[in-house]
Amino acid sequence: MANGKIKADTLEHSTAGSLDTKFVVNGSSKAWVNFNGTGTIAARDSFNLSSLADRGTGQYTVTISNAMSDANYAAFYTGQKSSTDDGYVMGGIGTGGYTSTTVQVTCQAGSGGPDDLPTVNVANQGDLA
Amino acid sequence: MQTPQFQGTHLFDRLCWAKENLDGVQSDYRVVYEDNVDECAKILVPDPNWMACALQGGILPPVQVYWELAKDEAQPDFVKHTRGHLLHNTKPVEAMTEEQAIEYLIMKDCPQSVWREWDSGNKPKMVICRKEQLPATREWRNAWKITDDLATDETVAA
Numbered sequence: 001m002a003n004g005k006i007k008a009d010t011l012e013h014s015t016a017g018s019l020d021t022k023f024v025v026n027g028s029s030k031a032w033v034n035f036n037g038t039g040t041i042a043a044r045d046s047f048n049l050s051s052l053a054d055r056g057t058g059q060y061t062v063t064i065s066n067a068m069s070d071a072n073y074a075a076f077y078t079g080q081k082s083s084t085d086d087g088y089v090m091g092g093i094g095t096g097g098y099t100s101t102t103v104q105v106t107c108q109a110g111s112g113g114p115d116d117l118p119t120v121n122v123a124n125q126g127d128l129a
Numbered sequence: 130m131q132t133p134q135f136q137g138t139h140l141f142d143r144l145c146w147a148k149e150n151l152d153g154v155q156s157d158y159r160v161v162y163e164d165n166v167d168e169c170a171k172i173l174v175p176d177p178n179w180m181a182c183a184l185q186g187g188i189l190p191p192v193q194v195y196w197e198l199a200k201d202e203a204q205p206d207f208v209k210h211t212r213g214h215l216l217h218n219t220k221p222v223e224a225m226t227e228e229q230a231i232e233y234l235i236m237k238d239c240p241q242s243v244w245r246e247w248d249s250g251n252k253p254k255m256v257i258c259r260k261e262q263l264p265a266t267r268e269w270r271n272a273w274k275i276t277d278d279l280a281t282d283e284t285v286a287a
Contacts, residue, residue, distance in 0.1 A: 030141070033176075038267065040260050041174050042155065048144050049176040051238045056169050057270045063238045065179060065189070066140040066216060067198055070209045100202055100210060101195070116267060128141055129198065129213030 030073075031064045032123040037079075037107060038116040058107040058114030062122050066129065071098040073126025079117040081109040100129060132187030140216045143188045144178075151185055153177030158231045159263060161275055162247075162255040164240045170273045172263065175234055183233065186224025190216050192236045231257060252277055 012018035031048035035041060041054045053061035075098070077090065090106045097104045103124070107117045130150055135143045153176075160173035182188040194215045201212060225233060235244050239255065247255040256275055264273065 040263065041172070043174070043176050043178075045153075046176055046178055047148060048141065050179045051176055051234055052174045053238070054172040054174065056171075057267065061171075065144060065182075067195075067210060067213065069213065070207075071202075100198070116270075128139075129210040129216060 029123045029125055030066070030068065030128050031062075032121070033062060034119065034121050035060075036118055037120045038118045055104075056114070058116050060105045060107075060120070061102055062105060063102045064124070067100040068124060069100065069127040069129045071100055073098075073124050075103050076121075076123045076125070077105060078121045079107050079109075080119040081115070081117055130185070132185055135187055136220050137218055140190065143221075144182070147182045147185065147188055148178060151178070151181040154180040154184060154227075156180050156227060156231070157259050157261070158227065158257060159260050160231065160235055160239065160255060160257050161263070162239055162243045163275055164243050164254070169271045170275055173234065173238060175231065179234075180227070180230055183222075183225045183230035184227065187221045189222050189233075190219050191222055192233050194219055195237050196241075 010018050029047075031046075033043050033046035033049050033052070035043040035046075035052055037058065037060060041052055041060065043049065043052060048064050048066050049062065050065045051063045053063070055061060079088065088108050090108075103122065105120065105122060106114050107120055108115045109117065133146065135146075155177045156175045158175065161170050162173065163170050179189075197212060197215060198210060201207060201210060222233070235255070235257075243254050247253055253275060
């Protein structure tokens with residue numbers, strides 16, 4: 001079926017059980033990005049993003065196209081400094097940390113202040129507006 | 130590639146279509162802006178998949194829709210968006226040039242206090258430039274400010 005619609009409340013596997021489709025709808029990421037936070041900031045790939053803002057060393061704003069229904073969604077962050085070090089990525093820091101369309105991201109490696117990370121990942125889960 | 134008739138289609142579904150059918154477009158434009166005199170200059174970077182939607186046309190809602198949602202969210206009694214349907218039911222904007230897309234993005238993602246009065250102070254609060262005009266290294270990133278003397282062939286932030 002091309003470009004059709006299947007309305008179903010349950011998906012069932014032949015052996016692994018069944019799943020209410022509400023879990024699929026509510027459990028999927030509504031926006032995500034993998035970006036390079038060093039040099040000239042740029043998204044490697046993304047979905048439902050309109051822009052990144054470079055706010056300073058290790059500090060970025062992620063802005064999405066289809067707004068979330070409010071600012072109470074769950075945002076997940078990971079980062080990597082190098083192939084041997086992990087980075088720390090925190091979100092929603094400071095005034096205006098979370099809105100329905102933006103999240104402020106702060107990254108650091110180790111115990112120092114904010115630091116640029118070559119790989120930063122952000123994903124939002126929650127309800128769309 | 131012809132964009133389907135998307136008015137009335139959820140914006141998220143439009144973005145899914147775009148992700149499957151359009152290639153991302155990495156823009157060389159950057160928007161440098163200062164929204165706080167006590168902070169360094171900020172740099173807006175267009176998302177490549179968003180830029181592809183803007184250039185394609187028929188996908189993105191008018192920028193005014195975002196202003197309306199921002200007004201709602203700024204209300205003290207805001208709980209949840211009730212006018213999200215504006216994103217999905219308003220007629221999508223037509224195909225834009227890259228420059229028009231950057232202007233749209235400024236009005237969507239930069240603070241209104243910056244772009245409405247970008248040139249009213251002692252120096253511009255905002256500059257649109259090419260990424261090559263930004264400093265080559267981030268060593269002193271937190272000290273970047275828009276330069277006082279702007280020329281099209283020079284570095285715009287230092």
